[in-house]
Structures are given as structure tokens and as C-alpha cells.
Amino acid sequence: MTISQRLIAGIASILVMALIVDLVRRRKLREEYALLWLASGLVMLLVSIFSNVVAWLARLIGIEHPAYALFVIALFVGMVLAIHFTVVLSKLTAHNWRLTQEIGLIRRQLEEDSSRKEDPS
Amino acid sequence: MDKSSEDMKPMRRQRIIAVIPACNEQDSLPATLSELASVRPDVDAVIVDDGSTDRTAEIAREMGVPVVSLPVNLGIGGAVQTGVRYALNHGYDVAFQYDADGQHRPEQIAALVDPILRGEADMVLGSRFIEDSGYRVSIARGMIMWVLRTLSSWAIHQRITDNTSGFRAYGRRAMQFMVTNCSCDYPEIEAIILLVRSGHRFTEVPVSMGERTAGRSMFTPLRGMYFIIRSLMAVLISVLVRPVCAGSPCESGEGSS
Numbered sequence A: 001m002t003i004s005q006r007l008i009a010g011i012a013s014i015l016v017m018a019l020i021v022d023l024v025r026r027r028k029l030r031e032e033y034a035l036l037w038l039a040s041g042l043v044m045l046l047v048s049i050f051s052n053v054v055a056w057l058a059r060l061i062g063i064e065h066p067a068y069a070l071f072v073i074a075l076f077v078g079m080v081l082a083i084h085f086t087v088v089l090s091k092l093t094a095h096n097w098r099l100t101q102e103i104g105l106i107r108r109q110l111e112e113d114s115s116r117k118e119d120p121s
Numbered sequence B: 001m002d003k004s005s006e007d008m009k010p011m012r013r014q015r016i017i018a019v020i021p022a023c024n025e026q027d028s029l030p031a032t033l034s035e036l037a038s039v040r041p042d043v044d045a046v047i048v049d050d051g052s053t054d055r056t057a058e059i060a061r062e063m064g065v066p067v068v069s070l071p072v073n074l075g076i077g078g079a080v081q082t083g084v085r086y087a088l089n090h091g092y093d094v095a096f097q098y099d100a101d102g103q104h105r106p107e108q109i110a111a112l113v114d115p116i117l118r119g120e121a122d123m124v125l126g127s128r129f130i131e132d133s134g135y136r137v138s139i140a141r142g143m144i145m146w147v148l149r150t151l152s153s154w155a156i157h158q159r160i161t162d163n164t165s166g167f168r169a170y171g172r173r174a175m176q177f178m179v180t181n182c183s184c185d186y187p188e189i190e191a192i193i194l195l196v197r198s199g200h201r202f203t204e205v206p207v208s209m210g211e212r213t214a215g216r217s218m219f220t221p222l223r224g225m226y227f228i229i230r231s232l233m234a235v236l237i238s239v240l241v242r243p244v245c246a247g248s249p250c251e252s253g254e255g256s257s
Helices: A003-025 A031-049 A051-061 A066-118 B002-008 B029-039 B056-062 B075-089 B106-117 B139-156 B172-180 B187-197 B221-240
Strands: B016-022 B044-050 B067-070 B094-097 B123-127 B168-171 B202-206
Touching: A003 A031, A031 A051, A031 A066, A051 A066, A066 B067, A066 B075, B016 B029, B016 B075, B016 B106, B029 B044, B029 B056, B029 B106, B044 B056, B044 B075, B056 B067, B067 B075, B075 B094, B075 B172, B094 B106, B106 B123, B106 B168, B106 B202, B123 B187, B139 B187, B139 B221, B168 B172, B172 B187, B187 B202, B187 B221
Parallel strands: B016 B044, B016 B094, B044 B067, B123 B202
Antiparallel strands: B094 B168, B123 B168
16 A cells, blocks of 8 residues: 555544544443444554555455455444444344333323322222 | 133132234224123223324223323234233233234134133134134235244144234233243244243134224235245244343243143
């Protein structure tokens, strides 16, 4: 990779990490998910500094151009992140489901209690 | 069938409740409820209003039937599970699922709950196909049902003749299991497999079903496709995994029979 490519990649990864830190600071992003993004930002930064690592990795997988290897790695990381998000979504759905049921039941309980109060027989 | 349970004279009369999931069923609900009340006045009912946008909840309340109103639509699985929670909280011994659209016959409740009252089953399914009930389906749907039936029967090593039937009854042990296992958008098939595979006794009784009085079937072509794929997945996955628990610990381990 050329110097300018590496510079741009480095700056981009630093910007991403700064954005993540800012989102956490403003309470828009939970730390547990921020960690994931910071880690991927760090990987990006390291790759731009030690770009020969990518070249070595590309040779290892059997890809001619280091840039392609980068794409493959990025795609893989993106996919793992997406799977992670659907797992989180599923957990949220289960919680939502349970809470919705509980709201319905509690509402009914309130009705029962108030009707009992109205005619204390 | 009903007489045998009377002969046994149990210590305490067992309490039975109809869990009626209803999403926008204002047109068919009044007839269904009054028919149920006149044929089986001894059976209680609870309407689970699954995020209806019409007057379903009001109509049920006006008729003096308890309503559990869900703020958003959870689908049939979530609605029935809510009703089962209600039944458990209120100490019912038997809960059975009952359609709001008038498909299920109140005269057949006795046959449905009888195996549970006699302590012979934890879950009973009302099947349209044990005896020829005159219920007809299209060839395509018939084939799909056959595949699902065969797979499910294989999964539980027991014959199921009608696993998409919504006319089904649960005893307390099965109810407890139902609320700790979040079974999902299409619970019809999964519920049976999960229950049986965790040691609950399951049996089928022959029933006949009427035509729906109002409302429309959930089967549009696209939904039908989704239903098939989801059901196949459900069968395969429920065979592979132990029951999934949401929040509370699983109680499936207690004294299996």
C-alpha cells in the first residue's frame, strides 16, 4: 500500500474510534457494543500502520492482491457483527414479549382490584 | 366420556378455563362467547385481546368476560401464552385454547379436557382427522399437513394426526412448561414436540370443527409459504435443542413420567 493510502486508512480509523467514544460519552451507545466497534477500529488502525501484515495474510489465504484480502477480512468482521446484532435483537424481542404479556396481565389485575373495591360484598 | 370423570368423584371439582386469543374478532366474538356460556356455564373464559384495533376488548368486557389486553400484537403464540399465565395465576387446573371465530364446538370441550381431568394426559389435542369429520382441505394444503404430521410424529415417537389444530387443552404441568418456554410465532407444532420431548404425556381426541363465522383465515399464499418453512424449521430445531427459557429457570426437569 502507498503512504497516502495508509494515511487515509489511519485517519479514517481514528475518526471512527473518536465517533464511538463520543457516542458513548453522550450516552447514545452502550459500552458493551462500543467495545466491539473500538476493537474493529483498532484492527483497522493496526492494519494501516503495519500494512505488510495484510500482504502476509493475503499470501497465507492465497489471495494475490492485499487489497482483496482486506475486503475479505472486512466482510467477515461485518458479518460477525451483524450476527451479533441479530442475537441482541432476539434477546430484546424475548424481553419485549414477556413485558407485553405482563402489562396485559397487570392491567387486568388492576381492573379486578378496582371492581372489588367498588362493591365490597 | 364425561360420565367417567363424574363417577370418579374427585376431591375437588377441577376448574377449567377457555383461553380465547382474539385479534380483531368483534364480529364473531359475541356469538362464540354466548354459545360457550350457554353450553358450558361451568367453564370460565379469558379473552386475550392481541392488540386489536376494533372493539374486541370492549365487547368482551360488556359480556362480562375477563379481558387481558396486550398493548401490541404478539401473535397467536404470545396471546395463548398470556392466557395460560392468567390461568396459572388464577389457579385453574385445565386451560384449553378456544378460537374466537366459532370454529370450535363447545359440546366437544368435555371430550377434550377429559383425559386431563382423569390425570391421563398433560396435553390433549383435538384432531379433525382421527375420524372422518367431513373437514376438507385443498390438495396442496393436505400434502403440507401430511409432511408436517409425519415429521412431528417421527420427532415424538407418537402418532399425531392433526398438529395444526388450535383446539387443545393443557393441564397444570404443561401450563407451567408453556410459560417458561417461549415458543414463538407458530407454536402449534413446536409446542407439542417440546412438551412431549420433555416428558409430558400427550394424547389426541377426535373432534369436528365448524366453519368460521366471520373474519378470514390466516392462509394467504405468501403466509402459507412462510408457515411451511417456519414449521419445518420448528420441527427440526425442536428435535435438536433443549427447550429455550426466557428469564426464569426451566422446570422441565421435575418428575417426568
